Amino acid sequence: MKIDLTDTTASKINKGLVKARRAIGTPAVGMVLTLVVVTDEENAYDALKAANDASREHPSRTLVVIKRVSRSPRDRTQSRLDAEVRVGTDAGSGETVVLRLYGEVSDHAQSVVLPLLLPDAPVVVWWSVDAPRDPANDPLGALSQRRVTDSYAAEKPVDELRSRAESYEPGDTDLAWARITPWRSMLAAALDQVSAEIVSVEVAGEESNPSVELLAMWLADRLHVHVRRAVSAGPGLTQVRLETTGGPITLHRSDGAMATLALPGQPDRAVALKRRETSELLAEELRRLDPDDTYASALRFGVDRLGGIQSAAERAEAAAQPVPALPVRAVTEPAATGVQPTSSESGNSDRPTPAKMPPVKKADPQ
DSSP: OEEEESSOOHHHHHHHHHHHHHHTTOSOOOOOEEEEEEEOTTTHHHHHHHHHHHHTTSOEEEEEEEEOOOSSHHHHTSOEEEEEEEEGGGGTTSEEEEEEEEGGGGGGHHHHHGGGSOTTSOEEEEESSSOOSSGGGSTTGGGOSEEEEOGGGSSSHHHHHHHHHHTOOTTEEEHHHHTTHHHHHHHHHHHHTOOSOEEEEEEEEOTTOHHHHHHHHHHHHHHOSEEEEEEOSOSSEEEEEEEETTOOEEEEESSSSEEEEEOTTSOOEEEEOOOOOHHHHHHHHHTOOSOOHHHHHHHHHOGGGSOOEEOHHHHHHHHHSSSOOOOSSOSSOHHHHOOOOOOGGGTOTTSOOOOOOOOOOOOOOO
């Protein structure tokens, strides 16, 4: 059921929700949280669809905030709020209110959203596009326990990761981080099967995909070894290669669906590693509302501490050499990584001494 409200108020919207629930015969709806979706008109359909699909796992009141751009100076001084109330099959497993803000009221979206929040329920804010530089101090972000951004939707994803690291507060998260959960789980399981020392790591993927940087930062932060960021044609993440004293461990995915896991001394095995829809990523983030310390640690490691980017052609040329190419530069200082510095007197100045692999905590399968 849909109810359109033009030039309305928060009080009238609440009355419209009660009226809609009674009309479909469900005066009481069990909802576990309020999901605030901040988007623009261009991306509103996709964001609303993802939120509705995620609500089937997490019944919620979804408030979609769309700030409309006024065309003339006169319109910018006139405030107006239009709303569309959706209940029943049109709103997934909860209820949805689409809010369109015009004029000066668009600068005070929190005053519109606050009266519509479910009482005594967690609040999650998701910016599908144009996330603020400091989500925790944003007026809408300040209302929430969990703040979800997507650095992949930014114009410069790598710069967005730097901004996220600078402004991080407990409760912040990124859909680019959720995209690598299956990769982290698979790699953690693979490392449990190998008793060898990790020497270096290479992570390959699309050039403008922040999930590749996040996975590389996570591995560098947890393993304290050299990590090289390589560029491939995609789609998304394509390969992780861990050089160990017992042989290489590789996880390669070329088609975005199936991957091949190769372990030293074991036959190659095919594993499902399908790229997931936005609704699945959002549902994963809604499963936990506590701070993600693993994400915070990887994010604060820093993009600039990763090794140099290497193209596919450069990697092919390096593979043809009799001696494997070394990482461009270390991602951490020797004192912090546990890798002992070498000297020319040792006769092995071209390769760092393998670092003992610290216990690797399995990624939360979520």
